[in-house]
Each structure stands twice: as structure tokens, then as C-alpha cells.
Amino acid sequence: xxxxxxxxxxxxxxxxxxxxxxxxxxxxxxxxxxxxxxxxxxxxxxxxxxxxxxxxxxxxxxxxxxxxxxxxxxxxxxxxxxxxxxxxxxxxxxxxxxxxxxxxxxxxxxxxxxxxxxxxxxxxxxxxxxxxxxxxxxxxxxxxxxxxxxxxxxxxx
Numbered sequence: 001x002x003x004x005x006x007x008x009x010x011x012x013x014x015x016x017x018x019x020x021x022x023x024x025x026x027x028x029x030x031x032x033x034x035x036x037x038x039x040x041x042x043x044x045x046x047x048x049x050x051x052x053x054x055x056x057x058x059x060x061x062x063x064x065x066x067x068x069x070x071x072x073x074x075x076x077x078x079x080x081x082x083x084x085x086x087x088x089x090x091x092x093x094x095x096x097x098x099x100x101x102x103x104x105x106x107x108x109x110x111x112x113x114x115x116x117x118x119x120x121x122x123x124x125x126x127x128x129x130x131x132x133x134x135x136x137x138x139x140x141x142x143x144x145x146x147x148x149x150x151x152x153x154x155x156x157x
Contacts, residue, residue, distance in 0.1 A: 001031045001091075002100040003143060006066050007136055008040035008059050008107035016133050023140040030147040035136065038062040040107050052109055060112025063104055070100025072119045075139065076111050077129065079122030087142055088149035090121075103143075105135050 011017050020035070027033045039062070041055040071094045082090065094101055103123075104115055116122060125138060148155035 003031045004102040005035045007105035019137045056109045056112045060115045070098045073103045074119035074122045079124035088146035091146045
């Protein structure tokens with residue numbers, strides 16, 4: 001199984017990089033993980049709603065150009081919430097019909113409607129807003145947890 005994570009911006013903080021490296025290493029026993037960073041768009045001070053929407057659309061176009069097929073999951077606040085066990089079930093079920101799952105994390109403005117509409121499902125980790133750098137760590141950990149559940153390991157308890 002190939003798992004892709006597409007997200008805008010670079011991870012700058014060492015602690016986020018370290019956490020991503022650790023979970024990527026752990027996940028390598030189960031899947032091939034690829035994290036694709038797209039350049040995030042600069043948001044000018046005092047940007048109008050129209051400018052903000054255009055920035056989100058531009059990021060969305062960049063994201064859409066990086067999708068390589070398979071199942072597509074938009075991580076967005078209005079998506080369906082999954083427990084860790086439900087996420088494991090989703091991973092297992094999707095692996096039976098596809099060799100790739102792409103998770104998409106939006107930038108500071110969220111995801112464009114075009115990206116949300118391209119997704120096969122919209123998933124949420126709750127109604128809270130997380131910085132997109134931290135969201136990568138949380139998502140990667142939850143994918144790892146899902147594979148531990150699938151393989152009947154006790155990590156998830």
C-alpha cells in the first residue's frame with residue numbers, strides 16, 4: 001500500500017520533523033509513505049475575502065496536480081469524524097480495492113472547494129483547528145495507529 005500526504009508549506013520546527021521521521025520510520029513496516037509539500041501561498045496583510053479565496057484556489061490547484069490516483073481523503077473540519085478503530089477499518093477496506101490512499105491537508109485558509117469535491121471522502125479529527133504542521137504529525141500517527149490495530153498490536157490501547 002502507498003500512502004501519500006499532500007500539504008502546503010515546509011515543516012520548520014525540529015520537533016515536528018523529528019516526530020514525522022519517527023512515525024514515517026514506524027509506518028515503513030506496513031506501507032510506503034510519501035509526504036509531498038507544495039509551496040504555500042503568501043497571504044498579504046489585510047487581504048480581502050476575494051484575495052483569500054484566490055489564494056485558497058491557487059493552493060488547491062497545486063494540490064490537485066500532485067494527486068497520483070487511488071482513494072483521496074480531504075482532511076477538513078466539516079468532514080466525518082473517525083475513531084482510531086474506524087480509521088483502521090477504512091485503511092483496511094481501501095487497501096482491498098486500491099493500492100494508494102492520498103490524504104490532503106489544507107493550508108492556513110483550509111482546502112478549496114475543488115479539492116474537497118475531488119476527494120472521495122472528507123475526514124475530520126474533530127472541530128478544533130490544528131496548525132497544518134501539527135496536523136501532519138497527528139495524521140501520520142493515526143495512520144500508524146490504524147496499521148497497529150489492523151495487525152492486532154497493542155499500541156492503540
